[in-house]
Amino acid sequence: MRCYWEExxxxxxxxxxxxxxxxxxxxxxxxxxxxxxxASLAEGQRACDTGRLDEYDSRFGITAELPISEWEGHAPEQPTSEEFEEVWGPARQQIASRPS
Structure with a gap:
């Protein structure tokens, strides 16, 4: 899903x-x-297991910590999985290529 935070x-x-x-x-x-x-939940969990969560977080961020059923005040859009991948791939590549 996709949400915009105007603030x-x-x-x-x-x-x-x-x-x-x-x-x-x-x-x-x-x-x-x-x-x-x-950020990827699986990668974040592996980073936590190896004591590298801070390093992972500072580079890629962390996924939301609550399930979406507990979120309030959002009006999500429902992009397709292909649309998500079109955003994920370039964003991930750009972040990964930045100097640490």
Whole structure:
């Protein structure tokens, strides 16, 4: 799903599982849609298990910590999985290519 947060001029894209937990998340900021996060729950969990969560978070961000059923005050749009991938791929590549 996709939501816009006007106060921060940020688009949020979420891939969620059947229980409503965010498994991948992209955040694009400003009129240029600059990627500021492209996080994966599985990668974040592996980073936590290896003691590298802070490093992962500072580079890719962290996925939302509550299932979407507990969110309030959002009006999500429902992009297709292909549309999500079109945002995920370039955002992830741009963030990964930045110097650490």
């Amino acid at each position: 921060e001029d940020t688009w949020f894209y979420f891939e969620v599982d059947a229980e409503g937990w965010v498994i991948r998340q992209v955040e694009l900021e400003g009129p240029e849609l600059t990627p500021i996060a492209a």
